[in-house]
Amino acid sequence: MGPIIVGVNTIQELKKSYRTPETPGSFFFSLEGIEGSGKTTQIKALEDYVTSKGLRCLTLREPGGTTFGEKLREAILGSEAPLHPLAECHLFLASRAQLLNEKILPFLLQPGSVVILDRYIDSTLAYQGKARRLGYSTILELHRHDPLNLLPHRTYFLDIDLETSMQRQLTRGNKKDYFESQKQEFYQNLLDGYREVAELFPERILKIDGSGTVASITEKIHHDLKRLLS
Ligand code: TYD
Secondary structure, three states, X not given: OHHHHHHHHHHHHHHOOOEOOOOOOOEEEEEEOXXXXXXXXXXXXXXXXXXXXXXXXXXXXXXXOOHHHHHHHHHHHOOOOOOOHHHHHHHHHHHHHHHHHHHHHHHHOOOOEEEEEEOOHHHHHHHHHHHOOOOHHHHHHHOOOOXXXXXXXXXXXXXXXXXXXXXXXXXXXXXOXXXXXXXXXXXXXXXXXXXXXXXXOOOOEEEEEOOOOHHHHHHHHHHHHHXXXX
């Protein structure tokens, strides 16, 4: 926790540069977690919930979600050369800026709209900020400018331990991509990063134990949504 405490004032200052969407009745949500945390399943449940309330819903993933962003996704995740952390970081941010400008911001302009994002700024804080060692304040600094300074109303962080993550990845048996080939230490830092980031943004990030049953996690998200949407 040392480096975070040292940086808290800077981080509190940086947080002032951020905003949340202001269209009445429109909401912006993101889901976060390490590989195998169950984001995909919960995103589906979240979509079902908001559409059952009569809201229009757009679900997107990062990196990607636009034609240009999908090219960047391929460039990053398909990269055979190890990328410099700053190069990596800027590629994710390029994809994000394009996604915000082309899809997220226009969609949220209409009242009663919901955007659900599979990964967003907290992935950059945990992966590039912590695991790649760029530091949280560097990442927050880079997001100060419009349109990158848009924060979700709520982020659901599905917290699982490393053993569960490894076990679930083995069961899936997919070919490992760029990040999935990293060493154990990277994953430990990543998980520590996510947990620290949840503490940096307690008003926005809801940490949920992702090792529970699918139904119990969905129930926690629904409970929170009921309050937020009312
Ligand atoms: P993806 O296959 O979408 O991962 P998952 O299915 O686990 O969501 O690949 C996205 C990868 O990119 C994932 O390993 C996390 C990483 N990533 C970053 O490192 N920084 C970022 O800012 C984002 C958005 C993703």
